Amino acid sequence: MKIGIVCYPTFGGSGVVATELGMALADNGHEVHFITYNQPVRLDFLSHKLHFHRVIIEEYPLFQYQPYELALSSKMVEVVEKYQLEVLHVHYAIPHAYAAFMAKQMLLEKGIHIKVVTTLHGTDITLVGSHPTYKTAVEFSINNSDVVTAVSNNLKQTTNQLFNIKKDIKVVYNFIDIEKYNIAEEQECKRDALAKPNERILTHISNFRPVKRVEDVIKIFYEVQKEIPSKLLMIGEGPEREKAEVLAKKLGIKDKVFFLGNSTEIAKILCYSDVFLLPSQTESFGLAALEAMAAKTAIISTNTGGLPEVNIHGETGYLSNLGDVADMAKNAISILKDDVTLERFKQNAKDHTKRFSIKNILPVYEDIYKSCYKNK
Template structure:
């Protein structure tokens, strides 16, 4: 198959999943075309059967904000036309699926077509999509897709709830990991020993948005550090980094907290971690937690969103109510003090991640979805997008 993938190329779970999916599909013999405004952060400069098409957003005095969605639609149209793509796989409903609908409409005027698959990752449904100004276009983009997937049961159910979806089908296809990449025995921990000084390593990876509650990360660490000498490694960047730095200073642990910024290669870092913290208000899935588990790092976090689908409480980590930093810290201290229990949980985490979220199994689900979508569209003479049951307006929650 020839597959186009559009995602946000910046640091974040949706871009990481989309890029890893494209790489895996290419390794299976498919031709993959990334269509976005910058090269995805996890995409190497060259791979066989992988192509990158940059979206050029022109600058005109008329536009205070250049219309990226329209520029994306034009680029999608060009790539599908020139490379005869079978599927456009959009990660995020808006603006990507919206742009795909425009591109497809242009193609059909010319006598050709393409099938649109949309994967929902979270913010497009739980925050942006439910804003009144975006609600209608989000609903429209979902129901105009040939197939729709969500990365967790939680996100599927939230989509049904938020948009009153009674006729459309949202298939759950979880995120995945490359078990070879996240084998901690393959890596040398890159943090200098003069930084760790033999102390336990607590880690957090995110885009530092408010939903991540990074102050809670620092609060939890400060309590752990009182009982177990440790360091906190913060990977990523975003609007709440300043707040996390301020919290570390206020709690007197700034010298033990290290902010590394955005780093693409996280597997070597996770290979040296003893504990991973994720205290978010909500996680649609929790890809960073899965990558930690695959690396044999127990996860302690908030029982929210899709994270309980990833972390098995008491087996691969511990989950507590959002904001309960005391409980999270107690669990962390108990685990770090008990080497035997930590090793058992580390082994269980790695094994569970490889069993339930292996790359081979999940990528095969996407391949099957593409094939079903193409077959269904062929049977209905290419009108599947037009006859897909719509989201019932009468069930709307707005």
């Protein structure tokens, strides 16, 4: 098949999922065309099966806001026509589903029929999309996509609660290429560089936006390190990073907390990790937690959004109420306190990722694309 993928090319989960999906589809023989404003960060090679088309935004001083949707939909039309694409798979409703609808209409004028698959990722629904500023356009774009998928049951439910959705949303879980994490564990893991043999390593990865509650991460670690010799790795960049650094300093633990910035080598970093902290206000899925689990890391998270579908309470880690730092710290300590318990949680976490293996999820997306063909 010839598939166009539209996504945010950044470190955010939706861009990561879109990129990993595109690369896996290309590996499976499909021709994949990424259409976005930068080469996606995880797209580390291009080939005759894997193309990247940059959406170029002309800066014009008249505009306070440059019209990205116009440039994007024009690019979609150009690429679909030139490469005879059959499906456009857009990740994150805003503004991708809206731009895809426009592209579809423009192509129809030329006698070209393209199908649009929209995958909802979370903040496009929960935090941004349902705001009155965008709601009408988001609802319209969802209802006018040919197929709509959501990355968890919780996100499907939330979408149906917040919008008047007229079509059935299919749940297709996020996925992971487990092999990548096995290789990193076997070949690259140099744990000694970061911690002494008796120390545990806790990790947090995010875009450091307010929804991630990174100060809670520091507060949880503060309690943990009082009882368990440990280090905390903070990976990512974003607006709340400075607050977290200031808090670590204020609590006198800055020598135990390493802010490592953004990384494209997540599997290599996670192989050091014993416990992953994700105290988010909400997560439609929590891809970062799944990646940590694939690297054999237990999860301490909130019980919000789709997290209970990924992190199984008492098995792969623990779930706590939003903001209950004391409970999250207590749970982390109970996992880290002895080697046998820690190994059990870590192994459970690793085993649980099998149900999210790319081997299971890729055929689901392929069937969705095929169903579009049938209905042409």
